[in-house]
Amino acid sequence: MKVLVTGAAGQVGTDLLPLLLSRGHEVTCFDLAKAPAGLPSGVTWVQGDVTVEEEVFDAVRTSRAESIFHLAAILSATGERIPFRAWRVNLEGTRYLLEAARAFGTRQMIFTSTIAAFGPGLDNPVGNDVSMRPTTMYGVTKVAGELLGEYYATKFGLDFRGVRFPGLISAVEPGGGTSDYVNYMYFDGVRKGAYEAFVTAQTRIPLMYMPDALRALVDLSEAPAKRLKHRMYNIAAMSPRADEIAAAVAKRLPGVRITFKSDPRRQAIVDSWPQALDDSVARAEWGWAHEWDLERMTDDLLAKVKAMSGAPAAAPAAPAAAASGSLVVRAKAAGKPASGGKPASGAKAPAAKPAAPRKQDRPRA
Ligand code: AKB
Numbered sequence: 001m002k003v004l005v006t007g008a009a010g011q012v013g014t015d016l017l018p019l020l021l022s023r024g025h026e027v028t029c030f031d032l033a034k035a036p037a038g039l040p041s042g043v044t045w046v047q048g049d050v051t052v053e054e055e056v057f058d059a060v061r062t063s064r065a066e067s068i069f070h071l072a073a074i075l076s077a078t079g080e081r082i083p084f085r086a087w088r089v090n091l092e093g094t095r096y097l098l099e100a101a102r103a104f105g106t107r108q109m110i111f112t113s114t115i116a117a118f119g120p121g122l123d124n125p126v127g128n129d130v131s132m133r134p135t136t137m138y139g140v141t142k143v144a145g146e147l148l149g150e151y152y153a154t155k156f157g158l159d160f161r162g163v164r165f166p167g168l169i170s171a172v173e174p175g176g177g178t179s180d181y182v183n184y185m186y187f188d189g190v191r192k193g194a195y196e197a198f199v200t201a202q203t204r205i206p207l208m209y210m211p212d213a214l215r216a217l218v219d220l221s222e223a224p225a226k227r228l229k230h231r232m233y234n235i236a237a238m239s240p241r242a243d244e245i246a247a248a249v250a251k252r253l254p255g256v257r258i259t260f261k262s263d264p265r266r267q268a269i270v271d272s273w274p275q276a277l278d279d280s281v282a283r284a285e286w287g288w289a290h291e292w293d294l295e296r297m298t299d300d301l302l303a304k305v306k307a308m309s310g311a312p313a314a315a316p317a318a319p320a321a322a323a324s325g326s327l328v329v330r331a332k333a334a335g336k337p338a339s340g341g342k343p344a345s346g347a348k349a350p351a352a353k354p355a356a357p358r359k360q361d362r363p364r365a
Pocket residue numbers: 075076077113114115116138165166167168176177178179180
């Protein structure tokens with residue numbers, strides 16, 4: 001099948017491409033970034049911007065895509081810094097893509113929504129069909145994107161489907177999200193032997209290891225339409241507290257020092273999200289089931305990050321580091337302004353210093 005992937009150079013797109021190729025798809029990638037070195041043969045790379053209507057239309061037309069995996073987005077932390085850029089990328093970009101899909105007869109769009117589409121005050125685990133009143137611009141644009149996609153499904157017959165992702169963990173550098181503190185426990189734990197998380201030790205949000213997330217996208221795309229009674233699905237895997245993740249890392253990286261210094265702005269973002277998602281609708285309608293839990297993910301991810309860093313293990317960051325295998329939990333109040341790490345998806349904000357071994361070329365389209 002001919003497939004178009006927006007945001008192909010991002011955290012999800014980087015790992016989705018090989019999976020789509022392994023399933024025999026003919027893939028066109030669309031991203032602000034230039035084609036990465038070593039692009040597999042047969043893949044078409046279109047450098048473009050989802051906020052430029054003609055570029056989106058050209059990409060959909062020339063790819064002759066039957067299905068679009070729409071990953072391009074500005075995530076929560078960057079979205080709070082540049083909210084109207086987030087609006088343009090996440091919402092206008094989605095509208096251009098939906099309209100191009102309609103114009104050129106694309107059969108299906110797979111949309112990536114998020115736990116951030118829910119707002120505060122909901123009972124955990126949060127159900128599939130509850131009221132969605134997010135308090136971040138990222139969440140607002142994702143709810144609106146869900147609704148716009150459903151409109152195109154009803155009005156024009158587009159096969160619009162999507163998942164609400166938890167915070168995604170992988171060996172690829174994330175771009176401007178707030179769940180990034182989890183990724184950096186692994187990256188900086190290996191590379192520097194230390195990481196100061198910008199949330200409290202008690203913070204708990206839904207998380208998912210990338211292989212589960214990729215399988216969810218492809219399985220949902222392939223699910224028979226007659227089984228689906230919804231268009232948007234919660235999917236879930238694990239909801240560990242921040243200090244439980246740190247302990248899992250520390251168990252495997254002797255001497256690592258993971259501390260907690262809550263940043264009020266980013267803490268407010270994660271505190272507005274659910275702590276756990278109810279994914280029973282996805283399980284019932286298309287057989288969704290996660291495979292990775294915290295322990296298994298930590299074994300796998302640390303091995304990958306170590307291999308990419310070329311280091312067998314990180315040295316402790318300071319003489320005062322915790323005793324072998326133990327975890328340092330040091331909560332402090334902080335007034336540091338929010339900073340979402342590397343800007344994602346078309347954001348023009350300055351790039352933060354790279355912190356992960358597998359680095360994306362540029363922000364996603
Ligand atoms: C973010 O932190 O903004 C994203 C998300 C939870 O959707 N990773």
